[in-house]
Amino acid sequence: MKFASFVHDGKRQSGVVADDRLHPFEHPVDLLDLIVEGEEALRGVGERALTASLPVPLADARLLPPLQPPTVRDYMTFESHVAGVARGYGDTVPEEWYAAPAFYFTNPYAMIGAHDDVPIPPGCGRFDFELEVAAVIGKAGRDLTPEQARDHILGYTILNDWSARDLQGREMRVKLGPAKGKDTATTLGPWLVTADELEPHRDFDGFLDLALTVAVNAETIGHDRLANMAWTFEEMAAYASRGTWIRPGDVLGSGTCGNGGCLAELWGRGGALEPPPLVPGDTVTMTVEGIGTISNTVVEGAAPVPLASARRRG
Template sequence: MRFATFLHGGRQQSGVVVEDKVHPFEVPAELGEFIEAGEGTLRSAAEEALAGTTPLPLADVRLLPPLQPPTVRDFVTFERHVEGMARGHGDTVPEEWYAAPTFYFTNPYAVIGAHDDVPVPPGCERFDFELEVAAVIGKSGRDLSPDQAREHIIGYTILNDWSARDLQSREMKVRLGPAKGKDSATTLGPWLVTADELEPHRTADGFLDLHLTVEVNGETVGQDSLANMSWTFEEMTAYASRGTWVRPGDVLGSGTCGNGGCLAELWGRHHILEPPPLAPSDTVTMTVQGIGSISNTVIEGVPPIPVPRARHRH
């Protein structure tokens, strides 16, 4: 099943998507509340909506992020992406990358919808996209095994981790971050696809073989398969739960795919800013087999409000 959150007539609603229509839930609750109540409750709400509410054409609604996640962990699981990024600095994939599925926490307050405009972050001159798929947690757990973790993933959505590369590069020299380089926007959408819908695409070794593409202004820039991840979502979930909790609504991003899943990877391989950084009026469209498409247009941002340099104390 596919579940969306949307605006219609100035009212925020959630519902179940069938073909080109969305059936609003009869109960006016956020999708995250249904997820927290349990998958059985979510499916019952969907069945009631399909039987009892008037469907709305998707063309008549504004899609919002499917849910407002309490946390967003963004992993880095595609070796080709890591290799391309490292090449830009004259490096190779660090040995530490192979040891465990590394992630960072990004800003849950910055999620935006499938077709929302994206302002250039203040002070950014090298704006970039990142093509990813995200798993959404449906049931609480901690210290999970990968086998146990499968029962804790309720579904998947597309994730675009918008990145201010120049800001990111500077701040990570402090050996902390990323911070403002990843703080301005993360697209989630167009909806949440339940895990069972994607099971036919699962490979023998546990990966989801979904085709991924990204276009800028209608021109294909990158494409890959989700099966080229080096860890499964279940393994990522198990690692995320080590010594702590994962809870309903938590989002776990796959990290950027290889083969042009972001501009910075291509810059690293070509040693030139080609294709150029994103600029106002550029439209980035991402499509994932079995899930759908998102498309956001870059717009002018605001200038940065100055803050002083550090005061020397010795």
């Protein structure tokens, strides 16, 4: 099944997607609340919506992020992406990358919908996209094995990890990881596709083999396959649960795919800002086989509020 959150006639709703129509849930309820209640409850409400509610044409609704996740872990599982970005700094893939699926926590309050405008972060001059797929956790777990973790993944959605590369580059020299470089917007959508719908795409090594493409202003910039990940989502979920809990609604991003999944990789490989950074008016469209398409237009953002430099204490 495909579950969506949306606004229609000024009313925020959740429901099921079928045949280019949205079937609202019979009673108003947030999708995350149903995910927390359990997959059986979620599917039951979805089945009733397909037969009992008056459908809304997709074209008449504004899609919201499918859910407002409590946490978002964003990984870095495509070796070609890591290699391309590292090349821009005269570097190679560090040996530590191969040891475990590294991730950082990004801002769960920055989620935007599949077709929302995205503002340029304050002070950013090198704005970039990142094409990813995200898994959504449906059941709590701790210290899971990858085999156990499969039962904890409810479904998948597309994730665009918008990135202010110049801000990110400066702040990461402090060695605390990205902060304001990744803080303004993350697209999640267009909907949540339950894991069973993508099982036919699973290969012999356990990876979901889906075609990924990204275009800027209708010109294809990058394409890859999800099966080129270095770790499966089950392994990522198991690592996330090591020594702690993963809980319903948690989002695990695959990290940026290779072969042009972001501009920074192309800049690193080519040694120049080509294609150029995103500017207001650019539209970034991402399509993932078996899930759908998201398309966001870049708009002007706010000017940065000035802050004083650090007080040096000698």
